Amino acid sequence: MKKAELVFIPTPGISHLLSTVEVAKLLVDRDERLSITFLIMKLSSDPKIDRFINSVSTACNRIRFIDLPKDEPDPNQPNMFFFSLIEAQKHHVKDEVSKLVCQSESSPDSPTLSGFVLDMFCTPMIDVANEFGVPSYIFLTSGAASLGLQFYVQALHDEQKVDPTEFKGSDAELVMPCLANPLPAKVLPSPMLNKERLPFFLGLARRFRETKGIIINTFEELESHAIDSFSKGNTPPVYPVGPVLNLNRDGDRDEESDKRKDIKQWLDDQPLSSVVYLCFGSMGSFGVDQVKEIACGLEQSGHRFLWSLRKPPPKGKMELHPSDYSNPRDVLPEGFFDRTANIGKIIGWAPQTDILAHPSVGGFVSHCGWNSILESIWFGVPIAAWPLYAEQQFNAFMLIVELGFGVEIKMDYKSEFHSDGNENVISAGEIERGVRCLMELCDEKREKLKEMSGKGRKALEIGGSSFTWLGRFIQDLAYHLP
Known part of the structure; x- marks a missing residue:
């Protein structure tokens, strides 16, 4: 293969960009002929993304980044937001790729x-x-079963003339090739029911x-x-190359380093596997009523906790980056801070991989974003599933039913990331039960998760399954070179 340039186009948002x-x-590490x-x-403007990009650009001269001009769609139309944004960018992409082609044609070494x-x-x-x-190739930031679900629903609609939206509120169970167990229709991703x-x-x-x-x-x-x-053979070839995780600290800054040190110091002072960590992803947040129930549930559980508490966006607005509370006491039950001072810590932004890697962390209450699931497996930390939006309910089903690696808080909970905080409220009692089940998980399940963690690490090593699949992708890329 001669020198080859790939153009990568990620969706806006830090979680997709990182992986x-x-x-x-x-x-580029695998093949010196590739540049991206x-x-x-x-x-x-997102300083975290800017710092991350600058850090990667400095570290690798065969990966470069070009900012496209902004053509912002109406932020008050969140259902169509991503689609209209991406469609509007097509002509900008064409312009930038034309420049790349011109550079290549003008220089024989390009x-x-x-x-x-x-x-x-x-x-x-x-x-x-x-x-x-x-x-064109797709990079799927979610799992293989999630891809199988998309193909299944599309074939169901196009070939069998079944309207998936009719499953909304249904007790039906769906049998599909990508799953070993029937899927309850209630955990279908909400866009498929809309x-x-x-x-x-x-x-x-x-x-x-x-x-x-x-x-x-x-x-x-x-x-x-x-x-x-x-x-x-009725779908394009798939290449499972993960777990692809951002485990380093690209773009770290002094302020975040200080926060890391503070969190690490607190975790260092806790007993082994005693802390439950709660975090709901880069876009996850709750209204005040739900925050109070979480607080009560944690307090009633008696377990130590580290809680990443984020502020929801203003009503009717969509934000990709929830902010931290200036004073979390304003939304927590009266006296909560004082009563839990010895067993709990409230934080905003969370250095998630550092936290999951810490030996004092014994469980993870998660929204079941795919990155978070892979990180929990990598570090062998079991999850209590509390999905919010997109395909997270399906991921929760995968985690609990297909893989047997977690427990449920509420698998079919739905609160779209553009909600105004009027979601259904899960009671403190349900949260307490979920936290207790998580932290008292049997040794057999924890050992099973630890074993899968080892398999994930070996998959990336020379000769491992993901290493081999990545090599096949590069071979196929060479075969399809124009």
Whole structure:
């Protein structure tokens, strides 16, 4: 293979960007002929993203980043927000790729444009890749079973003429090739049950089928059943190359270093495996009523806790980056801080991988974002599932039923990330029960999780399953070179 340039286009937001950059690092480390250009869509200024990008650019000269001009859609239309944003960026992407092609043609030493690697929401960019005569690949930041679900629902709709939105509120169970167990319809991702949003998600799966391959952030030993279900040949090839995790501190700054030290110091003072860590992702937050129930549930459980508490966006607005409370006492029950001073700590922003790696952490109350699930497996920390939005209910089902690695707080809980805080409130009693079940999880389940953690680490080593799949992807990329 001659020198090859890949164009990566991630969805805006730190959680998708981190794992996408990590897979780019794996590729350039593996093959010196590859270089990668990221085209970055920005919704608003985010210093954390800027610091991360600057750090990666400095460390690797074969990964570069280009900011696309802002064409912001209406933020008051959250259901269509990502789709309209990405569609509006197509002409900017075409302009930037044209410049790359011109540079390549003017210099014989420059790499040749060889393909686009697109986030799952960026399928409109397949049209741009086609204009340049290069193949498109998807990088899926969720798991293999989640991909199988998308293909299943799309085929159900297009081939069997079944309307998935009819499953809303249903007790039906769905049998699909990517799962070993029937899936309760109530844990289907909410966009698949919404008549306005369904067409766009069906469109994603249809366009996935047009690509030359799908890179997935998972590993064969974790999702063997789902990965085997793609072997029939009616979908593009899949490449499980994970777990792709951002375990270093790219873009760390002094302020965050100070917060890390403070959190580490507190964890250092706690007994082994005694702390339950609560965090609901980069966009997860709750209204005041739910915050009070969480606080009461934690206090009643009697377990030590480290709680990442984030402020919800203003009513009717969508924010990708919830802020921290200036004074958490304003939303917590009266006297809570004083009564729990010896067993609990409230934080805002959380250095999640540092926390999960700490030996005093024995459980994780999580929204079940795929990155968080992979991190919990990597560090062998069991999860109590409290999904919020997107495919997280499905991930919770995977974690608890398919894999047997966690416990449930409420698997079918739904609160879209653009909600105004009027979600259904889970009671303190339910939260207390979930925390107790998590922290008192039997040794057999903890040992099973620890074993899978070892398999995930081995998958990335030379000769491991993910190492091998990454090599196959590079071979297939060379085969499809224009």
